[in-house]
Amino acid sequence: MKKISILICFFIVISLNATEEAFPFYTRISITNGNAKTNNVFSLTHSLISDTTLPMTLVIYEIPKGIEFISGKLIDTIFPYQNDSFHLTANLKITQPGAYCITVHTIIDPKDTISLSQHFTHDLYIISDTDTVIYSETPDTNRYYNIFPDTVIGEEPLSIPSVLSSSTISGQIRYYNQITHTYEPLSNNLVEIVTLDGRGYHSTYTDENGNYSITGTQGKYYLIIPAKNVAGEVHPFWKVKITTFPWPPYMDVDFKCSPQTYFLWISQINLYSNLTLNVDFTGGRADIAGILWQIKKSKEWMLSHTGRTLDYVEVAYPPKAEVYVRYLPGYPFILVYIYDLTGTGGSFYANFSKVEEVKLDLQGPLYWGIGLSYRHPHQIVINEGHIWLNDFSVISHEWSHGFMVSTLGNKLPYGWGYAEHW
Secondary structure, three states: OHHHHHHHHHHHHHHHHHOOOOOOEEEEEEEEEOOOOOOOEEEEEEEEEEOOOOOOEEEEEEOOOOEEEEEEOOEEEEOOOOOOEEEEEEEEEEOOOEEEEEEEEEEEOOOOOOOOOEEEEEEEEEEEOOOOEEEEOOOOOOOOOOOOOOEEEOOOOOOOOOOOOEEEEEEEEEEEEOOOOEEEEOOOEEEEEEOOOOOEEEEEEOOOOOEEEEEEEOEEEEEEEEOEEOOEEEEOOOEEEEEEEOOOOEEEEEEEOOOOOOEEEEEEEEEOOOEEOOEEEOHHHHHHHHHHHHHHHHHHHHHHHHOOOOOOEEEEOOOEEEEEEEOOOOOOOEEEEEEEOHHHOOOEEEEOOOOOOOOOOOOOOOOOOEEEEOOOOEEEEOOHHHOOOOOOHHHHHHHHHHHHHHHHOOOOOOOOOOOOOO
């Protein structure tokens, strides 16, 4: 918890420095011609009205796979004066049904090297097929967006049968172990089939040998292997969002400690016959698989030796925190800092189960509450260099802190930390 307190203080200092600047512009993103049904050409326009004179500003469309650029501009450089308005239009076409997120980045003075870079983002979410389209500026939490398949398997029939039967996809999932220098099965890991518009359909877990099998109604789907097993999950590091009020001075800080779980693999499958898909992970995907294997091994070992265990843990990897600030409610958040924890050791355990409010003594007697959102309270942060170190000992060490707290409770007084140990 000591490192968490240091992080919170660091984030607050950043945001207090940032409040000296005014929010610089208003933005809007909208469909200005046509519609975004699949295979239709439509015009997407990003509008900006500047509240003040700004230095050189870069506007960039981030277009995901599955959306084709037809014409117009995806990047523009502007030099806004106060009350100037700018419009950047791109003509696009969604080439296959699905759930998409288009992001527009606005970067003020991109050549500036100061750490508090003025980087703004604005999202548009689109659910598209040939007959209907849905737009939103907020995501549907029950849906996956921007699903990019690594492969496409299975043959699509020339004509879809009027009566659909069932077919099965099966295979084995392995990862390369840098300690044993062999491929090991990724056991008890989640495997999902989702519809083309991102909604869950069927799921299963691999067995001890990494084998899986899912049967479903014939059709077109995505097969997804999330970084999630029976002992926990691996996702990117926490995101911090800060809303400031200039007067009276007030600040709302929210830690989002459970971002979306990593996808280890995605395949588009034409499930009109029985299919086989075997996957071997190497590189960064094998690193994540190694984390999953070790937290499962720790859970099983502790249960067999003590009769108790830590049921579930979230692992944040790598240890890089994104800090966002907005200057008034209703304005978009700005990415102001990416904090790299690798220089502080990087790997540690965090217990959120008893944290209801953290109070920091800032600007005299005033205090601010800090909100935490998470799916599971026990979390581990792992440094990139610690995954394969000494036969996964770092992961086991931090997992054991979670087991200790879940079993005995956290008896440390607030603000105290553990003695130096390794």
